[in-house]
Amino acid sequence: MNKKKLKMIFAVGTRPNFMKVAPLIIEVSKYPNKFTWLLVHTGQHYSEDMSKILFDDLSLPKPDIYLGVGSGSHAEQTGKTMIEFEKICFETKSFAYEKPDLIVVFGDVNSTLACALVGAKLHIPVAHVEAGLRSFDRAMPEEINRIVTDHASDYLFTTCEDANENLIKEGIAEDKIYFVGNTMIDSLLNHINRAEDSLILDKLKLRNNGQVKRYGIVTLHRPSNVDEPETLKSIMGALEIIAMEIPLVFPVHPRTIWRIKDFEPAGVIITPPLGYLDFLSLMSNAAIVLTDSGGIQEETTFLGVECLTLRDNTERPITVRKGTNTLVGNDPKRIIGTTFDMLKTGNPKMESLKYWDGKASKRIIEVLRQ
Numbered sequence: 334m335n336k337k338k339l340k341m342i343f344a345v346g347t348r349p350n351f352m353k354v355a356p357l358i359i360e361v362s363k364y365p366n367k368f369t370w371l372l373v374h375t376g377q378h379y380s381e382d383m384s385k386i387l388f389d390d391l392s393l394p395k396p397d398i399y400l401g402v403g404s405g406s407h408a409e410q411t412g413k414t415m416i417e418f419e420k421i422c423f424e425t426k427s428f429a430y431e432k433p434d435l436i437v438v439f440g441d442v443n444s445t446l447a448c449a450l451v452g453a454k455l456h457i458p459v460a461h462v463e464a465g466l467r468s469f470d471r472a473m474p475e476e477i478n479r480i481v482t483d484h485a486s487d488y489l490f491t492t493c494e495d496a497n498e499n500l501i502k503e504g505i506a507e508d509k510i511y512f513v514g515n516t517m518i519d520s521l522l523n524h525i526n527r528a529e530d531s532l533i534l535d536k537l538k539l540r541n542n543g544q545v546k547r548y549g550i551v552t553l554h555r556p557s558n559v560d561e562p563e564t565l566k567s568i569m570g571a572l573e574i575i576a577m578e579i580p581l582v583f584p585v586h587p588r589t590i591w592r593i594k595d596f597e598p599a600g601v602i603i604t605p606p607l608g609y610l611d612f613l614s615l616m617s618n619a620a621i622v623l624t625d626s627g628g629i630q631e632e633t634t635f636l637g638v639e640c641l642t643l644r645d646n647t648e649r650p651i652t653v654r655k656g657t658n659t660l661v662g663n664d665p666k667r668i669i670g671t672t673f674d675m676l677k678t679g680n681p682k683m684e685s686l687k688y689w690d691g692k693a694s695k696r697i698i699e700v701l702r703q
């Protein structure tokens with residue numbers, strides 16, 4: 334009986350992976366006779382506010398296996414993840430010592446690459462959720478992860494038609510590519526009502542007599558923005574000027590926190606990383622978001638919230654063409670000027686995006702059921 338079930342491993346490791354796997358687990362759980370699965374957490378993100386809080390908010394089950402890989406250089410992190418993850422593929426007790434039939438990986442982080450490579454080397458089929466995105470900037474570690482993961486994968490699930498085109502141009506066979514939509518938007522839709530109960534706006538004093546104030550959010554963690562002190566200092570200077578006009582909330586990523594110690598921007602509300610529901614509540618009520626994250630470019634597009642991306646390129650150009658996203662790089666004058674222009678013009682017009690409809694996970698499971 335168990336033999337007939339498809340044995341899957343969902344491999345996750347970082348904060349942005351968790352919202353992408355959550356709706357798939359809901360969907361796959363509807364077919365207990367068809368699938369059996371394990372949730373493996375590599376431990377790339379391990380702090381309570383980067384992992385546990387997200388698991389709780391997303392109602393994710395506790396990982397079946399935790400690899401405890403932690404931080405390190407790219408080679409250390411990727412190598413250690415491969416070594417630990419390979420053992421799981423050989424030894425998984427819940428699959429009665431049989432190899433999994435499919436490894437599912439998400440996004441573009443080091444954990445994604447490592448687990449996909451293990452699958453490819455062991456001849457275990459790999460499914461990549463969020464395949465085909467390209468910034469065409471190989472200085473970004475994520476771009477290398479995206480390209481290699483896609484070429485090691487057997488099922489490529491894409492969020493937009495651009496991604497299909499990118500994959501086809503790279504010579505990936507069309508019959509491996511499935512345009513299914515965006516599982517991160519599935520999660521957003523699954524949780525947006527619960528996020529309304531979040532008390533974060535009151536906690537941060539962003540409500541006045543019941544009315545939500547106009548405010549902005551900042552998130553920054555890309556090496557290109559935060560690793561070079563001069564660059565970081567000039568961005569912080571820009572935030573101070575913007576904060577004179579509108580309150581800014583800055584939940585600070587662990588890699589950024591000690592770097593901003595010397596030039597914390599005056600007037601900006603600094604918080605630790607927030608839970609999913611609190612952040613969703615903050616984002617959906619914000620006037621503007623300044624970020625270098627990938628996922629936030631998509632979430633703000635979906636929510637119709639103005640987004641300034643502090644990068645020169647994006648692997649998600651659809652958010653610029655059809656959504657609310659503007660690329661501003663990290664020049665402080667441009668950041669300040671564009672922010673003030675946008676605050677004057679109000680909320681942007683946007684088009685609805687195909688398959689960003691809460692059913693991407695359903696489509697993925699439908700493909701796998703076939």
Ligand code: UD1
Nearest residue numbers: 347348349377378379380383404405442443474475587588
């Ligand atoms: C990783 C991803 C990035 C993604 C981001 C989302 C790669 C190459 N990068 O970047 O694409 O946008 O996650 O958050 O995979 N740290 C902690 N606690 C944690 C995790 C990290 O303190 O739970 C600190 C450590 O000092 C660590 C640093 O943050 O060295 C960077 O963590 P790492 O996982 O290497 O990369 P991120 O910057 O989080």
